[in-house]
Amino acid sequence: MGRNRSPTFENRQAAGKRLGEALRERDIEVDMVLAIPRGGLPVGRPVADALGVPLDIAVAKKIGAPNNPEYAIGAVAADGSVWLNSDVINRREIPRDYVANTRAEMAEAARQKAQRYRDSESSLSLTGKRVCLVDDGVATGATARACIEQIRQADPERLVLAVPVASPRAISDLEALVDEVICLVVPSEFRAVGQYYEQFEQVSDEAAMSYLAAE
Numbered sequence: 001m002g003r004n005r006s007p008t009f010e011n012r013q014a015a016g017k018r019l020g021e022a023l024r025e026r027d028i029e030v031d032m033v034l035a036i037p038r039g040g041l042p043v044g045r046p047v048a049d050a051l052g053v054p055l056d057i058a059v060a061k062k063i064g065a066p067n068n069p070e071y072a073i074g075a076v077a078a079d080g081s082v083w084l085n086s087d088v089i090n091r092r093e094i095p096r097d098y099v100a101n102t103r104a105e106m107a108e109a110a111r112q113k114a115q116r117y118r119d120s121e122s123s124l125s126l127t128g129k130r131v132c133l134v135d136d137g138v139a140t141g142a143t144a145r146a147c148i149e150q151i152r153q154a155d156p157e158r159l160v161l162a163v164p165v166a167s168p169r170a171i172s173d174l175e176a177l178v179d180e181v182i183c184l185v186v187p188s189e190f191r192a193v194g195q196y197y198e199q200f201e202q203v204s205d206e207a208a209m210s211y212l213a214a215e
Helices: 012-025 040-051 086-091 096-118 142-153 168-175 205-213
Strands: 032-035 055-057 060-065 068-077 082-084 130-134 158-165 180-185
Touching: 012 040, 012 130, 012 158, 012 180, 032 040, 040 055, 040 130, 040 158, 040 205, 055 096, 055 205, 060 096, 060 142, 068 086, 068 096, 068 142, 082 096, 082 142, 096 205, 130 142, 142 158, 142 168, 168 180
Parallel strands: 032 055, 032 130, 130 158, 158 180
Antiparallel strands: 060 068, 068 082
8 A cells, every 4th residue: 555545535424424325235224323432423423314313422541551642552431341452461561550540540531521422421221222333443443342342231232333444453353342343444554544534633522522413
């Protein structure tokens, strides 16, 4: 894949429209779309609209490595559901106290974010529901794993993961955790999610929440 390769998607909304079309073409029926804030909401809105179902959120925060918070060694969801990359933690000899303290800090941050987005303390009832989890892409899969664990604990009837683009390794790992995966692009030389978007600006909380309010 060369440096001059054209982006696959114009922006997140355009990617969401294509993703929604793909889900409809495969006759995938769900009761609810859950998007991972912030970047997942501009994708999730057109997906939910295409399927004619409500849009809500699944929130998780990365657990970053010491001195390198952008490098995920795990992730934790708003309800405390966690995924840890034990191989990396052991290989780098990351202290257990650091992992435990950062996990608790990020779980609280995720809980507060979920409360702010929903403007409520109440949690979703997903028992027996068919759920579609959406994000703007998957690189390591850390946050997706934590969200999947949270959703699974709510005992849904079916869980589908739908993303515009993902790394081959991450999507392969995630396939084992859900009932079905819909991914439009799985590049063999994946480097970063933003590489596949013409426009991939940061999404503010205010902008992300506006997609929840949209009809």
